[in-house]
Amino acid sequence: LNxxxxxxxWNVCCVVTRYFGGVLLGAGGLTRAYTKGAADALTAAGIARMGLWTLWDVPCTYPLLERMKLEVAATGGVVRDAEYGADITLRTAFPAGAAETFQLRLTELSAGSLTMTAAGEEFLPGPREEAN
Structure with a gap:
């Protein structure tokens, strides 16, 4: 816990399993073993802070698909889903303020013919940070 x-x-669960049940380590050794296991797990997992992201439906033509994915990532967003038909609709999520930047790039790439529509908000984890 410490x-x-x-x-x-906060709001995590960590399970450390020891396969040797002996008492050779003593109470202090057991505490150090469990603490090291929890610290190693946290370091491997990293930390992501939850935040409010906006969801957007982005229309896209097939020739622009890969470029759109790159532009979404470059502005800090993620592509959550895609619907394929005559054209493609990407369901994207952006952290606060990033959607406006992407909208400018979308207008430039499509010469003003494509506009994204708001699809709601959702709490999502942000980028993974290394644990100290």
Whole structure:
């Protein structure tokens, strides 16, 4: 618990399993073993802060698909889903303020013919950060 409290990590569950049940380590050794296991798990997982993201439906033509994916990622967004038909509709998510930047790029790439529409908001984890 102290490992997570020191890193200000909340609402998590960590399970450390030991395959040797002996008492050779003693109480202090067991505490160090479990603490190291929790710290290693946190370091491997990293930390992502939850935040409010806006969801957008972005129309896209097939020739622009890969470029759109790159532009979404470059502005800090993620492509959550895609619907394929005569054209493509990408369901994207952007952190606060990034959707406006992407809208400008969408207008430039499509010469003003494509506009995205709001599809709601959702709490999502942000980019993964390394645990200290």
């Amino acid at each position: 490992v997570f409290q020191r890193q200000e990590v």
